[in-house]
Amino acid sequence: MHIVVCLKQVIDPEITPKYFKIDPETNRPEISDTDLVLDSFAENALELAIQLRDKTPGATVTALCLGDEESEDVLRRALAFTANAAVRVWDEDWGNLDGQAVGHILAQTIASIGGAQIVLTGYQASDIEEGLVGPVMAEELGFPCMTHVSDLDVEEKSVKATIEVEGGYAVVSVPSPAVFTIISSETNVPRLPKVKDIRLARSKPIVLLESEDLTLDHERCQAGVKLERAYVMNREVACEILPGNDGNDLAGKLADRLLELKIF
C-alpha cells in the first residue's frame, strides 16, 4: 500500500498581528526564512500517514511538496517522522499558483510516481485557507474524496474514515484509492521526532521533479484566481481598561459595566 501525504510550507500562523506586514509591491507578507513552517493540518496528515504505515505490513509513505528549494524543510521534517520517500515538484513559473493549479500538478505527480492507494492532505492550509487541493486532486484522479477526516482504518479493499459532520461524527467506508483531507484530533497529534531520525533525515534523498517530468495540462497550470490587492486588517477597538489592581474591586467595576449593557 502506497500512502502519499501532501505537505505545504506556510508562513507561521502564530506570528502576532503586531509583526505581520504585507508588502504592497508583491501583495505578500514580509517574512524571514525562520517564519516558515509545515502547515499544521498537513502535519496531522503526516502523523496519520506514519501511523497507518506502521499498522499495515508492506505499506510505504511518500511525502510530496510543491514548492521552491526552501520548502525542502517540510520534507526533511517528514523524513524525520520516518517517511519512506520525499518528492519535491517545482518549476520557476509556478510562483503564483492557486489551489486548483496546485491540485492539478500534485495529481499528475502522484500519477507519475506510480499512483497511491491513500492520498492525504490537510483540510485547509493555515495561510490562505483555500481548502481546495484535496478535492481538486480527487476530481483530477477520479478518486473519491472525504473531507474533515480525523482518523482512518485500513481494510482489505476499502478504508474506514472517521469524519466530522454537522452535529457529530460519522464513520464511512470508502473504496481505495481515495483522497482524505485531515483535521486535527487527539489521535493524530504530531510526534516529536527522535534526534536520531532527525539526523538520519538530513542525508536522505529528496527526489526533484520538474514540469517536463510530468504530463501537465498547460491551461490547468494557470491560476484561476489572481490576488489584486492584500491589506492588513485593522480591527483594533478602543479598549476601556478598568482601573485598579485589586481583584474584588475590579470585579465590582466589571459587574457594574456589564449590568449597564442591559442584556441579562
Add this chain to the structure above:
Amino acid sequence: MSRILVFANQQGDGLSSGAKEALLFGSRLASSTGGEVRSVTLGPFAEVGAREAIAYGASIAYTISNPLLADYDVELFVNSIHSVFQQSGADILILSFDKMGKDLAGRLATRTGASAITEVIDFNFNDDKLSWIRPIYGDKAFGEYSTTRQKVVVGIRQRSQNEEGPDATRKGEIIEVDYTPTKDMIVTKLVVKIQAALADIRLEDARIIVSGGRGIEGPEGFNELQVLANLLGGTVGASRAACDAGWVPSNLQVGQTGAVVAPDLYIAVGISGASQHLAGITNAKTVVAINTDPEAPIFKRANIGVVADYIKVIQPLTEKLKKVLV
C-alpha cells in the same frame, strides 16, 4: 450582467443557515451587477426549499426531487449540482463554504473548468470588474481576488453575512430539472453516525459566552466559568489551546477552526487573542477580556479590559452579579 446560481441546501425543516447566507450574498451581488439569482435544491422535499429560496431572493428555483437525494452523498450532489450549473447557463455558482461546501466547491470548479474562490465575505464591483474579498493569513489580512475563467465557484464563509429575514411575498418560478442520479454513483457507505452530546445551548446561537483559554490552567477553572455562564443564561466556550489540552471537549472551540459565534457578550478569560481565535468572534457585540498580560492582543479586540489574574476576579464577579440578578 451576471447569471448567478445558488446551492440552497436544506437542513432539518428548512434551508441551512449557510444556504440563507449564500442566497443573501447572491441577491446583493445580483442587485449590484444587474443580474438575477437562481437556486438549486436537491431531495424529495426540494419544492419546500425552493419556495424558501424564492423568499430569500431566487427568481427561478430549480429542484431535483429524486428520493435518492434524501441523504447527502458527495458524488450524487456533485453530479446533480454540476448538471444544474450546466443547464442553467449560470456563470457564478455560489455555495456556503460549510462542511458540505468544502466537499463540493473544489470538485465542482474542476469539473466545470471554473475558477474557485473560497471563504468569501464580500465582493467589489467597479467599472464592470468583479472581485471577491476574503480574509487571508488566519484573519490577519484581507485579499481581493479577480478570477481568470469564464465561470467561477464561490464559497461563502460561514456566518459572514448579516441575516435578513425572508420576504414571503416574493414570487418566482419552480422548475424541476431533468436529471436522474443513480445508485451506482454512490461509492461510500455509511457505517455509523454518532451525534455529539449536545451542549445546552449551541455556541452559534448563544447570546452570552464565557470562554476560557490556556490561562485557565486546567479543567477546574472551567467549572468557575460554567457557574458564571449559568448565572448569565449563557454557555462556555474555549480556545484551541484549552481544547487541545483536554480541559474541555473540542466542540466548545471558538475560532477559525471551531465555532464562529456572534453573541451579545463574549467574555474571554485567559485567552491571548490569536488571530485564529478572533476569527470566531468577529461579530460578537461586546467583548470583555480578563488577562494578566496587558500586552495580550485580546485587548486590541476587547471593548472592556480587566488586567488581572482571573482567579481573583471571576468568583467575586459571579457573587456580585448574583446579588443583582437572582
